[in-house]
Amino acid sequence: MVYTGVLTKMQTEFLEPIQYYLVFENDFIHVNQLLNKPVKMKLIGHQCLSCGLDRPIYRQGFCKTCFFDKPIAGDWIMRPELSTAHLGKEDRDLEYEKKVQLQPHIVYLANSSNVKVGVTRKSQVPTRWIDQGAHEAIEIVEVPNRYLAGVTEVALKDHVADKTNWRKMLKNDIEDVNLLEWRNNLKAHIPNEVKDYFIESNSETHLKFPVEQYPEKPNSLNIKKQMEYSGKLVGIKGQYLIFEDNTVFNIRANEGLVVELNV
Template identity: 85%
Template sequence: MIYRGVLTKMQTEFLEPIQYYLVFENDFIHMNQLLNKSVSIKLIGSQCLSCGLDRPIYRQGFCRTCFFDKPIAGDWIMRPELSTAHLGKEDRDLEYEKKVQLQPHIVYLANSSNVKVGVTRKSQVPTRWIDQGAHEAVEIVEVPNRYLAGITEVALKDHVADKTNWRNMLKNDVKDEDLIEWRNKLKKFIPDEAKDYFIENNSETHLYFPVGQYPEKPKSLNLNKSIEFEGKLVGIKGQYLIFEDNTVFNVRANEGLVVELSM
């Protein structure tokens, strides 16, 4: 069977284990059903996720023009402390920025390769943790806008990591941590503007990924260099497909590529 479409990050269901779906315009693939089967991925072209044109992908699934012009790719996406909608100040499109920034946000701790701090919209819990390959996570604060979440993250990343080591995450080279203890240790570093939003009583969320075999030495598949790849799918973690020969493919990092999948 052959499927063809534009890559976007896999959609997920929070079950045990996590369920993954690769969604194309007119079809979808339940990726868990492909585990332990041979899968072929072939690069066909590219299509910007914003303008839909056949242009080289620059970053985050967007062509260069859309990445620098469209509000969906504003700097505040990656750096929430730069959010200004709460002040009524526009970056690229104030109406869009109010819609996204002025809603409840969560600052959290997640353990995927190490304990890290992160920010996400409340509506994206636990999806954000799944996408990062975290096997445990806990909320620290729930604030009413993205700016407050951003400045809290900036303050806390002086004391805990803010990035995941993707190789260790994929190798499952991770030790369990007491995230409640970490949360309580970090409480004193929360900025004054966000202290009232600290979450006193909650528990860790645990996540289980459909992985039958972890790669010992993960090697990343670059479709722009190797146009076609075929291998046995043995696991899915975060947004990565894991193959038997230690090849891993980051679906999210390849958004905007037009591919042909066959199995």
């Protein structure tokens, strides 16, 4: 069957294992059902996730104009400590920024390739952990806005990593750690203005991904350069498709590309 659509990050269900869906404008694919089956992918165009025009994708699924103009791509998205809506100060669109920034946020620890600290809206737990390919995670603090989450993350970066090694994550080169112990050890480094939001009593969340075979040497597919690819799907982890020949494809990194999928 042939599907055509714009790539956006896979939608997920927190089940065991995680369930994945590629959602197009008029159709969707339950990706788990493609495991151990051949998949052919062909690049046929671009569509900016903001303006919808056929323009080269610059970053995060947006054309260059939208990336620098639209509030959904503001610097505070990647650097939450730059959030200013709590001060009533506009970056690009104050109403949008209030809507996103002035809601409960979680600072968390996730273990995908190593223990890392991160920030997400409370409504995005555990989706954010799934997208990162974490096999275990735990909340540290719950704060009322994005700014407080951001300054907490910055403070904790001196004591724990804030990046994932995607190759180790995909190879499943991981080890279980005691995230409760990590969380408690980091408590002393939380900024004073956030200490009252520390979560005293919670437990680790464990996640299981639908992977039949992990790649020994992950080779990232550049569909923009290669234009098309065929392979047998053997796993899904984070936002990556894993193929039998060690090829991996990051859906999130290729948002905005229009593809034809033959499955």
